[in-house]
Amino acid sequence: MSKMNDLERNGLTLSSTAFEEGKDLPVKYTCDGDNISPPLTISGVDEEARSLVLTMDDPDAPTGVFDHWIVFDILPETTDIPEGQDPDGTLGVGTSGNIGYYGPCPPVGERHRYLFTLYSLDALLNLSEGVTKDDVMVAMTGNVLQKIVLPTHFKRRGV
Numbered sequence: 001m002s003k004m005n006d007l008e009r010n011g012l013t014l015s016s017t018a019f020e021e022g023k024d025l026p027v028k029y030t031c032d033g034d035n036i037s038p039p040l041t042i043s044g045v046d047e048e049a050r051s052l053v054l055t056m057d058d059p060d061a062p063t064g065v066f067d068h069w070i071v072f073d074i075l076p077e078t079t080d081i082p083e084g085q086d087p088d089g090t091l092g093v094g095t096s097g098n099i100g101y102y103g104p105c106p107p108v109g110e111r112h113r114y115l116f117t118l119y120s121l122d123a124l125l126n127l128s129e130g131v132t133k134d135d136v137m138v139a140m141t142g143n144v145l146q147k148i149v150l151p152t153h154f155k156r157r158g159v
Contacts, residue, residue, distance in 0.1 A: 010044070010145075010146045011044035012043075012045060012120060013041075013043045013044050014040060014041070014042055014116060014148045014149075014150045015150065016040050016041065016116075016150065018038040019152050022152070023152065024152065024153050024154060024155070025104060025152040025153065025154045029103050029104070030105060030154055032105075032156060033103070034084075035103040036083060036084035036101065036103070037069065037081070037084060037086070037101035037103075038083060039082055040054075040150075041080055042078055043079060044146075045076050045146070046145045046146050048122055048145060049146070050076060050121060050122055050123050050124055051074060051075070051089075051120075051121050052074035052078060052087075052118060052119065052121070053070075053071070053073075053074065053118070053119040053136060053140060054069065054072075054081075054087060054089075055069060055115075055117045055133055055136075056068045056114060056115065057133070058112050059115065060106070060110075061112065066094075066095045066096075067132070068094055068103070068114070069100070069101045069102065070094060070133045071090065072089055072090050072092060072125050072139075073089045074088065075088060076120060086100050090125075090128075091130070092130065092133055093130045093131065094133075099129065107156070108156045109155070109157075110155065111155035112153065112155070114152050114154060115149050115150070115152075116149070116152070117148070118147070118148050118149075119140065119145075119147050120144070120145045121140060121143040122143050122145050123143040125139045127139055
């Protein structure tokens with residue numbers, strides 16, 4: 001079994017009261033709605049964790065993976081991220097230049113996957129606000145204790 005598979009079978013959970021895993025993301029949380037982040041609930045964080053990292057990306061974007069939300073150095077005690085709020089941490093910059101959540105906005109008629117990914121780390125990253133997801137991923141190397149992915153989908157019906 002690979003190390004990443006071990007990380008994914010470790011008790012860490014990420015869920016939302018707004019959508020079920022693998023089901024459609026409500027329009028409210030997209031560019032066609034209020035463009036606010038959905039509520040998220042975290043549990044099972046390793047007791048050795050010193051920080052959390054949360055990302056949301058679109059692996060189906062025509063130009064490659066599109067980063068919608070990057071937050072790092074989140075307190076490991078965090079259990080709830082309220083709707084429309086960034087967790088208490090440091091914000092990275094998304095593909096569109098956004099700092100903070102940027103809702104799904106695929107081309108009209110296309111159904112894309114969106115992956116909320118949560119990592120627990122045995123270290124703080126201490127990076128500056130506005131770094132890219134690539135910067136965060138490099139800094140995380142060797143420090144990941146746990147990982148969980150909460151997938152969802154969204155298809156724009158028209159504007």
